Amino acid sequence: xxxxxxxxxxxxxxxxxxxxxxLGGTFNPPHLGHLALARHAREELALDCVMLMxxxxxxxxxxxxxxxxxxxxxxxxxxxxxxxxxxxxxxxxERDGPSYTxxxxxxxxDSYPRTSLTFILGAxxxxxxxxxxxxxxxxxxxxxxxALRPGAAVGDVRAALxxxxxxxxxxxxxxxxxxxxxxxxxxxxxxxxxRGEPIAxxxxxxxxxxxxxxxxxxxxxxxxxx
Numbered sequence: 001x002x003x004x005x006x007x008x009x010x011x012x013x014x015x016x017x018x019x020x021x022x023l024g025g026t027f028n029p030p031h032l033g034h035l036a037l038a039r040h041a042r043e044e045l046a047l048d049c050v051m052l053m054x055x056x057x058x059x060x061x062x063x064x065x066x067x068x069x070x071x072x073x074x075x076x077x078x079x080x081x082x083x084x085x086x087x088x089x090x091x092x093x094e095r096d097g098p099s100y101t102x103x104x105x106x107x108x109x110d111s112y113p114r115t116s117l118t119f120i121l122g123a124x125x126x127x128x129x130x131x132x133x134x135x136x137x138x139x140x141x142x143x144x145x146x147a148l149r150p151g152a153a154v155g156d157v158r159a160a161l162x163x164x165x166x167x168x169x170x171x172x173x174x175x176x177x178x179x180x181x182x183x184x185x186x187x188x189x190x191x192x193x194x195r196g197e198p199i200a201x202x203x204x205x206x207x208x209x210x211x212x213x214x215x216x217x218x219x220x221x222x223x224x225x226x
Contacts (some may be wrong), residue, residue, distance in 0.1 A: 017112070018114075018115060020048065020108070022105070022120065023038050023120045024055060024092070029075050030079045052076045052089070055092050058099060070093075105119065105141040123157050127161075161174065189217070
């Protein structure tokens with residue numbers, strides 16, 4: 001069973017881990033695709049645990065129809081509650097300002113200096129990594145696990161990351177995960193709620209019940225400009 005935690009250091013179950021995966025995002029809302037990615041990364045890379053790390057304030061875009069950090073955290077906990085080896089951390093929610101990944105990884109490294117960190121992300125997001133804050137420092141703190149999706153070629157990702165890999169111990173810092181894609185996204189979940197359609201098949205019964213009870217995502221949202 002998952003052991004959700006307010007901060008990484010607060011969870012005695014996590015402290016002795018040798019290999020820790022971090023899956024960040026807005027999780028607005030979290031869905032079964034997130035859980036499948038966490039599970040697949042844990043199994044393929046032999047990670048002891050994968051942490052879902054909801055962002056307080058994403059630096060690159062504002063969340064659409066954001067129900068608030070506390071509710072997104074609560075939904076992450078519900079999603080991961082019965083999943084062995086998947087935890088939830090509120091680390092980014094406890095910091096003021098934008099949620100920069102390099103700061104998160106630095107804090108985790110300080111808490112667990114003997115733990116190997118792996119940052120899990122999709123191929124589309126991985127290609128934007130050179131524009132993130134201190135990307136060289138990020139890659140020095142953690143390996144990357146990139147989930148390939150249809151239309152995303154390994155060569156394209158490597159080409160985008162090449163300037164960083166040359167200065168961050170080479171391509172050994174990047175692993176590519178091959179998993180069958182799930183036809184689910186947070187935007188699809190929100191659209192279904194707005195249409196009054198069921199979402200349990202996309203987010204699981206616990207998150208679906210929470211969304212219904214809290215009345216989330218019922219009003220049409222105006223998408224943020226890119």
